Each structure stands twice: as C-alpha cells, then as structure tokens.
Amino acid sequence: EDQVTQSPEALRLQEGESSSLNCSYTVSGLRGLFWYRQDPGKGPEFLFTLYSAGEEKEKERLKATLTKKESFLHITAPKPEDSATYLCAVQTASHTGNQFYFGTGTSLTVIP
Amino acid sequence: NAGVMQNPRHLVRRRGQEARLRCSPMKGHSHVYWYRQLPEEGLKFMVYLQKENIIDESGMPKERFSAEFPKEGPSILRIQQVVRGDSAAYFCASSLGSGANVLTFGAGSRLTVL
Numbered sequence: 001e002d003q004v005t006q007s008p009e010a011l012r013l014q015e016g017e018s019s020s021l022n023c024s025y026t027v028s029g030l031r032g033l034f035w036y037r038q039d040p041g042k043g044p045e046f047l048f049t050l051y052s053a054g055e056e057k058e059k060e061r062l063k064a065t066l067t068k069k070e071s072f073l074h075i076t077a078p079k080p081e082d083s084a085t086y087l088c089a090v091q092t093a094s095h096t097g098n099q100f101y102f103g104t105g106t107s108l109t110v111i112p
Numbered sequence: 113n114a115g116v117m118q119n120p121r122h123l124v125r126r127r128g129q130e131a132r133l134r135c136s137p138m139k140g141h142s143h144v145y146w147y148r149q150l151p152e153e154g155l156k157f158m159v160y161l162q163k164e165n166i167i168d169e170s171g172m173p174k175e176r177f178s179a180e181f182p183k184e185g186p187s188i189l190r191i192q193q194v195v196r197g198d199s200a201a202y203f204c205a206s207s208l209g210s211g212a213n214v215l216t217f218g219a220g221s222r223l224t225v226l
Binding site for chain 2: 045049098101104
C-alpha cells in the first residue's frame with residue numbers, strides 16, 4: 001500500500017537554529033515528490049518538486065533532498081516567518097497517471 | 113492570473129441539508145482535484161476530474177458525495193444530506209495535465225455542519 005509518513009509531527013526551533021524535516025515514502029512507481037507549505041486557514045503553497053534520488057533543490061533558507069526511500073527538508077537559520085505546516089506529497093504511477101498522496105505534515109514553530 | 117478560486121470560503125449547514133462547493137481552476141489548467149482536510153490530519157484525496165470526465169473517484173464516499181467539472185463553469189463538489197462528520201476543509205487543486213505536474217491549490221472551503 002502506498003504510504004507517506006512525515007516526522008516529526010511538530011517542531012519548535014529557536015530563530016537561527018537549523019534542523020531537518022523528514023518524509024519517508026513507500027510507493028510503487030514514484031513520479032515525483034513535492035513539498036508544500038501551508039499557513040493556518042490557507043491552501044498549500046508549492047515549494048519544490050524532486051524527481052529522482054540524489055536530486056536537490058534550494059530556495060532561500062530551504063533545501064530539499066531526495067533518496068530512494070525518503071526526502072528531507074533542511075531549514076537553515078530559520079526565521080519566525082518560516083513558521084507553518086510543511087507537507088510532503090508523492091505522485092505515483094497509478095492507472096490514472098496522477099495520484100497524489102500527502103503526509104500529515106510537520107508543524108514548525110520558530111521562536112524569536 | 114487569479115490562481116485557483118474556491119467559493120464559498122465558509123459554509124454552515126444543518127444536518128440533512130446540501131452543500132455545494134465550487135472551484136475554478138487556474139487559467140490553462142484542465143485537471144481538477146478535490147481533497148478533504150480534517151484537523152490534525154493530512155489531505156485526503158477525494159476525486160480527480162477533467163472537463164466533463166471523472167478520472168478517479170476512488171477517494172470519494174459512494175453515498176451523498178458527487179463531483180462534476182462541466183464543459184463551461186467551475187468544478188462542483190456536492191454533498192447531500194450533510195452530517196456532522198462532513199465538517200472539514202475542502203481544498204481544490206488544479207494542474208496542467210497528466211505527468212509530473214505541480215498541483216496549485218485554492219484557499220479552501222470550510223464546511224461546518226451544525
């Protein structure tokens with residue numbers, strides 16, 4: 001069964017304290033792995049897409065990496081405005097071609 | 113570029129009433145997805161549609177729920193005879209098409225069933 005698991009569920013960091021969020025997956029036929037940011041009361045906002053093991057993407061203080069079994073979202077020197085829930089999703093090669101499975105997210109709080 | 117537009121943003125219904133949620137995809141996007149999100153839970157897939165065609169409805173309850181994406185107009189998620197357990201945030205997302213395409217989400221419709 002296709003599964004996406006994110007850890008930790010919640011993370012509190014001091015401003016400037018770097019850390020990593022994990023997304024482990026078990027899917028048949030990975031087409032892409034996606035990271036989204038979701039602020040309270042809003043829809044998820046796209047951050048990164050990774051397609052193959054070894055790939056890395058960076059945007060400001062965020063860096064996403066991918067292996068065959070998991071992805072990491074590294075946050076370097078976070079600021080309070082980075083506080084949000086970070087969602088991981090995988091796209092699988094289902095019969096419809098376009099099935100996306102989401103993890104339950106990591107709620108990040110960055111304390112000034 | 114208005115992005116994915118969902119309305120209403122908030123909807124309150126009494127048990128037994130009907131709820132209709134609407135979603136207009138991004139300009140140029142022909143694929144629409146509906147997801148449900150409960151507090152402390154992830155986004156649960158409900159249905160995937162193209163214009164005039166349901167591609168995958170494996171995540172949608174067999175009873176009371178239906179979805180459409182007509183040739184003209186927005187996609188509609190319809191919940192008949194709502195129950196308290198239907199209270200949730202419903203998100204619509206759109207994409208260009210098949211393949212490894214990014215989903216662009218709307219702001220969501222929050223349904224409260226009294």
